[in-house]
Structure formats: structure tokens, C-alpha cells
Amino acid sequence: QFDPYVQVACRLDNLKKNGHPTDKVELIVKGGTWNSYPITYQYWFIARCFEACNRTRKTAVSEKMSLEELKKKMVKIQKQNESAKHRMIGLTLETRPDFINEKTILAMRDMGCTRIEMGVQHTDEKILQLTKRGHGTQAVVDATALLKKYGFKVDYHLMPQLPGSTPAKDLAMMREIFSDPRFRPDMIKIYPCTVVENSELFSWLKEKKFKPYSDKQLLRILKEFKSDVPYYVRISRLIRDIPNHHIKAGNMMTNLRQVVQSEMAAEGKTCHCLRCREIGHQKNIDWKKEKIKLFIDEYKSGSGTEYFLSFEDGHRQAVLAFCRLRIDKNGIYPAFIRELHVYGQSVEIASHEKGASQHTGLGKKLMQTATAICKENKIPLLAVISGVGVRGYYKKIGFKLDGTYMVYKIK
Numbered sequence: 541q542f543d544p545y546v547q548v549a550c551r552l553d554n555l556k557k558n559g560h561p562t563d564k565v566e567l568i569v570k571g572g573t574w575n576s577y578p579i580t581y582q583y584w585f586i587a588r589c590f591e592a593c594n595r596t597r598k599t600a601v602s603e604k605m606s607l608e609e610l611k612k613k614m615v616k617i618q619k620q621n622e623s624a625k626h627r628m629i630g631l632t633l634e635t636r637p638d639f640i641n642e643k644t645i646l647a648m649r650d651m652g653c654t655r656i657e658m659g660v661q662h663t664d665e666k667i668l669q670l671t672k673r674g675h676g677t678q679a680v681v682d683a684t685a686l687l688k689k690y691g692f693k694v695d696y697h698l699m700p701q702l703p704g705s706t707p708a709k710d711l712a713m714m715r716e717i718f719s720d721p722r723f724r725p726d727m728i729k730i731y732p733c734t735v736v737e738n739s740e741l742f743s744w745l746k747e748k749k750f751k752p753y754s755d756k757q758l759l760r761i762l763k764e765f766k767s768d769v770p771y772y773v774r775i776s777r778l779i780r781d782i783p784n785h786h787i788k789a790g791n792m793m794t795n796l797r798q799v800v801q802s803e804m805a806a807e808g809k810t811c812h813c814l815r816c817r818e819i820g821h822q823k824n825i826d827w828k829k830e831k832i833k834l835f836i837d838e839y840k841s842g843s844g845t846e847y848f849l850s851f852e853d854g855h856r857q858a859v860l861a862f863c864r865l866r867i868d869k870n871g872i873y874p875a876f877i878r879e880l881h882v883y884g885q886s887v888e889i890a891s892h893e894k895g896a897s898q899h900t901g902l903g904k905k906l907m908q909t910a911t912a913i914c915k916e917n918k919i920p921l922l923a924v925i926s927g928v929g930v931r932g933y934y935k936k937i938g939f940k941l942d943g944t945y946m947v948y949k950i951k
Contacts, residue, residue: 544585545599548592552626564929565593566630568657575639579647583610586631586651590617590928593626611650618652618928627929630654632695638675640683645690649944652928655693657729658683662702663713670704681722685842688866691876691925691945695727695776700761701752701790702733703744711761718770721840726864726879729777732758734790736782745789752790762800766811771837771856772848772864774814814859819883822858830854834909844868847913849906859883863906865913873923873947875914880906880924907937914950922948 552562567589574582580603587601587610594617601613621628632655633648640658648656662668663677680696687694696717700710714730717723733752735741744750762778769775778797793799804811815821830853837848850862861882867875882903914922924946926934931946939946 543588545588545592548589549595552592562626564629565626566632566927567593567628568632570634572634573639573659574633574635574648575644580605580607580610582647583607583614583651587614587617590614590621590628590652593628593929594620594624595626596620614650621928622931624929627927627932628652629927629929631927632657634659636675637679637683640679640686642686645686645692649690649925652944653692654925654927655695655727656687657695657697658687660696660717661699662705662710663716663723664705664709667702667704667709671702684723684725688842688844688868688878689871691866691871691873691878691923693727693864693879693925694725695729696723696725697729697731699731699733701758703741703750705753707753707757707761711764714761714765715768718773722842724839724841724846726772727774727776730762730775731777731780732791732796734780734782734792735788736786737788742788755791755793758791759800759803762796763804763807763809766800766804766813766816767809769811769813770839771812771817771835771850772814772839772846772862775811776815810857812856814862817852817857817859819858819860822853825853825858827853832860834905836909836913841866842868843870847910849909851902851906861902861906863903863910865910867914867917867919873921873945875910875917875919875922877907877910877922877924904937911948911950920950922950924948 548567552565556562584601584603584605588599591599591601596617600617601610605613631651631653633653634657636659640656658680660680661671661673663680665676668676684694698714698717700714717725717728735745735752741750766775778800779791779794784792784794801811801816832851833854835850835852835856839846839848845867847865847867848862849865851860852858862879863877864879865875866878880903911922923942924934924939926946931941934946939948
């Protein structure tokens with residue numbers, strides 16, 4: 541019988557054996573539509589993941605418990621995780637835009653969720669209808685607005701090469717995601733459409749109703765898109781891991797990202813996304829000559845204003861740390877820290893390592909800058925959508941737990 545406890549515990553043990561610090565855990569539950577599972581199963585599943593991080597030998601939860609019982613147990617289990625051996629600093633769940641509403645958001649927040657990965661696929665209504673997606677673009681707009689109202693980080697999954705699309709339509713779609721303030725996610729994953737056997741698309745392929753456009757065209761639009769993405773976004777992935785022997789049509793380059801980056805470099809192009817600019821990926825910067833500089837990128841997103849605060853080198857080639865501050869009169873709090881991240885080798889809690897960017901005060905300086913911006917805007921409260929395992933950090937700098945959020949009263 542499947543038990544998420546065993547999966548999480550084994551993964552933690554394997555990471556530790558390979559030399560990785562495991563006291564700070566970011567858990568991502570992959571695949572499917574999370575909110576389609578029975579609500580009691582959802583609470584039980586996440587509670588078992590927390591118990592694995594807490595190294596609880598005797599479980600306190602059961603799938604047969606009532607929802608109210610599971611909720612009470614979850615609060616106690618999460619409290620234990622605040623000082624556990626493996627603290628859950630972030631929890632990501634995957635779902636669809638049309639499954640996002642106030643009720644599902646509150647439940648996911650109860651579970652400790654801090655980021656949502658959402659299957660957007662495309663913004664062209666005709667393509668969404670042709671592929672029988674089951675929702676339109678308005679569902680994406682509404683879901684994005686709701687998630688940001690509650691302070692969540694938002695990750696879109698986009699899919700070029702779908703039936704009915706063209707290279708021009710796909711490039712326009714990917715650019716629209718950032719030019720239109722109704723969207724503007726924090727992260728994206730690009731999964732080119734691939735056709736596998738025993739699917740409806742495979743039938744269309746055999747009947748010559750559909751054929752994905754060429755890899756050469758796909759490469760061209762990805763290079764163009766990556767050349768003008770904003771500084772605040774992270775492109776986490778450019779390909780879905782499907783073994784080549786299963787793919788009947790569509791992209792078969794397993795190293796697609798590497799090919800894109802190699803060709804961009806040869807053409808003198810660069811990508812501004814966070815993944816490409818992480819300090820760990822920048823080996824040619826002379827930090828003895830370069831000074832670390834604070835950048836503030838301000839942009840509209842839905843009904844709010846986002847401030848992307850980052851410490852980088854002067855040429856914006858390497859990012860050491862960043863913070864996402866949102867000010868929104870429609871938010872459940874007037875201001876949110878939606879993400880605070882310091883790059884570099886993970887350093888254990890209360891430890892210091894020479895040359896590491898973690899635990900050097902960059903995160904604290906970003907928090908001070910965010911607080912100053914709130915003061916300028918006469919914002920009385922600043923909330924953080926904190927992972928359960930990071931509550932202790934925020935308590936040390938004056939935040940207090942309010943429901944599932946850490947909140948600071950600005951004086």
C-alpha cells in the first residue's frame with residue numbers, strides 16, 4: 541500500500557547519503573490535479589509528508605479520520621515541524637485553473653502550501669477548445685488573481701506545438717503571459733506537446749489531422765522568447781521527461797534547454813530568467829572587482845503592484861538573493877512577501893560556510909527594504925506566506941503567526 545511517508549523518508553535519506561543538507565526541505569507533489577482527490581485524502585497525504593520530515597515513528601493520522609480530526613492533527617504535526625530535524629520551508633501542489641477557488645485555496649493553505657503549479661497550456665481560446673482543455677483563458681485570469689490575493693507564488697505550465705497552433709501563435713502566447721498584467725506568473729515551465737501511443741492525439745496523427753511543427757521552428761521561438769523575458773521570472777523547465785521510445789511525434793531532444801542555450805550563446809543572446817542567472821551558474825564573474833547591487837523592478841500584476849527586489853552584480857548577470865513583495869488593496873493582507881530566496885549552496889540552520897551566500901545577511905536586508913517600501917506606501921501590516929519550517933526565522937525578526945501567515949505590524 542502506498543504511503544507518502546516512506547517515499548519522503550527514503551528521499552531524505554538518499555539526499556543525506558549524497559552529501560546534501562536536508563534540514564531545509566522544499567516538497568513538491570507532482571502530477572495530476574491535486575484538488576480532484578477527496579479532501580480527507582489530501583490532508584492525510586500532506587500530514588504523512590510532514591510526519592516523514594518530523595521522523596514521527598507512530599502516525600497520528602488515518603485516511604479514515606473525519607476532516608475535522610485531520611485538521612486538528614495537521615496543526616499539531618505542523619507545530620512539531622517548526623523545530624524538526626527536516627523543516628518544510630515550502631510546499632508546492634499542482635492543479636488546474638478551474639479547480640482554484642476560495643475553498644480550495646484555504647484548504648491548500650491549511651496544509652502549508654506556498655506555491656501552486658497550474659496547467660495553463662495556452663491562452664488562445666480556439667486552441668483550448670480544440671484540445672478539449674475544459675476551461676478558457678478567463679479561468680486562468682481568475683485563478684491567478686485569487687492566488688495572488690492570498691499571497692501564493694504562481695507557476696504556469698505552458699505547452700507550445702498543440703493542435704491548431706503555429707510557431708507565431710506560440711511565441712505570441714508566451715510573450716502575452718508577461719505583457720498582459722492579468723497574468724505575469726513568477727515561474728513557468730514550458731512543455732512542448734509530444735504525442736504518445738494510445739492517445740487521442742496519436743489517432744489524429746495517424747489520420748493526418750495533426751502534426752507538430754518542426755524542432756527547428758520550436759528552437760527558433762524558444763530562443764526569441766528567452767531573449768526578452770523579464771528579470772523576475774524563473775523558467776524552471778523547457779521539456780517534459782518522456783522517454784524517446786514512447787514519443788511518436790513532437791520534440792525528442794532530451795537536452796532541449798542545453799541546445800537552446802548553446803545556440804543563444806553562439807548568436808550573442810542571453811536569457812534574463814532567474815534560473816539562468818543563479819549565482820551558481822555564473823563562473824566567470826570576478827567578485828573581487830564586482831560590487832553587489834540592490835535592484836528594484838516594479839510592475840503591475842492584476843489589482844496589485846509587485847516589487848521584485850534582488851541583490852545582483854552590476855551587470856545583472858548573477859543573482860545572489862531576491863524577494864517578491866506585493867502591495868494589493870484587494871489582498872487578504874495589504875502587503876505580502878510572496879517569496880524570499882538566497883541562492884548558493886544550502887547551508888544548515890544556524891551554520892556558516894566560507895564563500896556561501898546563505899546566512900550572510902542578504903535575506904534580512906531584503907526584508908528591511910520591503911518594510912521600507914511598505915512604510916512609504918503607508919501599509920500597516922506585512923504578511924509572509926511562510927513555509928511551516930521557516931516560521932522560526934520570521935519570529936526572530938518580529939513577525940507573529942496569524943492563522944497560517946506570519947505577520948509584522950509596521951511602526
